[in-house]
Amino acid sequence: MTKRASKWGAALRHLLLGSPMxxxxxxxxxxxxxxxxxxxxxxxxxxxxxxxxxxxxxxxxPTQIRSVERxxxxxxxxxxxEELIDTVRHGFFGDDQLIxxxxxxxxxxxxxxxxxxxxxxxxxxxxxALLPAIKLLDEDFIDEARTQSFYETGKWSREDRAxxxxxxxxTMRRRCLxxxxxxxxxxxxxxxxxxLFHSMGFEHVSVRFAPQP
Numbered sequence: 001m002t003k004r005a006s007k008w009g010a011a012l013r014h015l016l017l018g019s020p021m022x023x024x025x026x027x028x029x030x031x032x033x034x035x036x037x038x039x040x041x042x043x044x045x046x047x048x049x050x051x052x053x054x055x056x057x058x059x060x061x062p063t064q065i066r067s068v069e070r071x072x073x074x075x076x077x078x079x080x081x082e083e084l085i086d087t088v089r090h091g092f093f094g095d096d097q098l099i100x101x102x103x104x105x106x107x108x109x110x111x112x113x114x115x116x117x118x119x120x121x122x123x124x125x126x127x128x129a130l131l132p133a134i135k136l137l138d139e140d141f142i143d144e145a146r147t148q149s150f151y152e153t154g155k156w157s158r159e160d161r162a163x164x165x166x167x168x169x170x171t172m173r174r175r176c177l178x179x180x181x182x183x184x185x186x187x188x189x190x191x192x193x194x195x196l197f198h199s200m201g202f203e204h205v206s207v208r209f210a211p212q213p
């Protein structure tokens with residue numbers, strides 16, 4: 001480095017360090033460069049990024065289908081009933097009468113053992129289930145331990161009492177398997193199957209029933 005260049009450098013440093021105005025200008029220049037550098041870096045990040053798209057495929061595995069089928073009987077409505085049934089036997093010396101009270105609980109639902117192949121499938125992103133018709137899950141619904149005689153005169157045989165029992169049975173069955181109760185059981189089934197498949201990760205569920213026999 002020559003003596004002249006050294007003198008010029010010394011003079012410049014003296015000018016910058018000695019003059020407050022020049023110091024301020026130098027600081028502003030540095031700040032401006034930092035701001036410009038930050039904006040440039042931000043622009044590069046915003047305009048030079050990599051979009052990563054993930055596609056999640058909804059599937060219904062055979063294991064999931066078997067886990068639902070293992071439920072077998074699924075109750076959707078329980079109906080308690082009480083029936084007073086009577087019979088009269090006319091005789092020469094008077095009439096005999098037997099009145100008994102029967103109690104029963106009828107469970108309405110579906111038996112998944114009766115489903116046909118393909119009853120549960122995936123259509124697009126919707127789980128479609130075709131269930132058997134709502135039916136009485138337990139045919140032995142009268143609680144005989146609670147059955148009691150309300151009024152009884154004369155002598156009645158075991159066959160007489162069995163006939164009275166059958167009348168109570170038919171009356172309970174007809175009353176509790178009404179259209180309204182079947183519809184209520186179907187609504188409960190729709191809600192429970194919807195909750196089941198949502199818990200398994202499916203968003204859309206469609207449930208239908210086979211026609212009533």
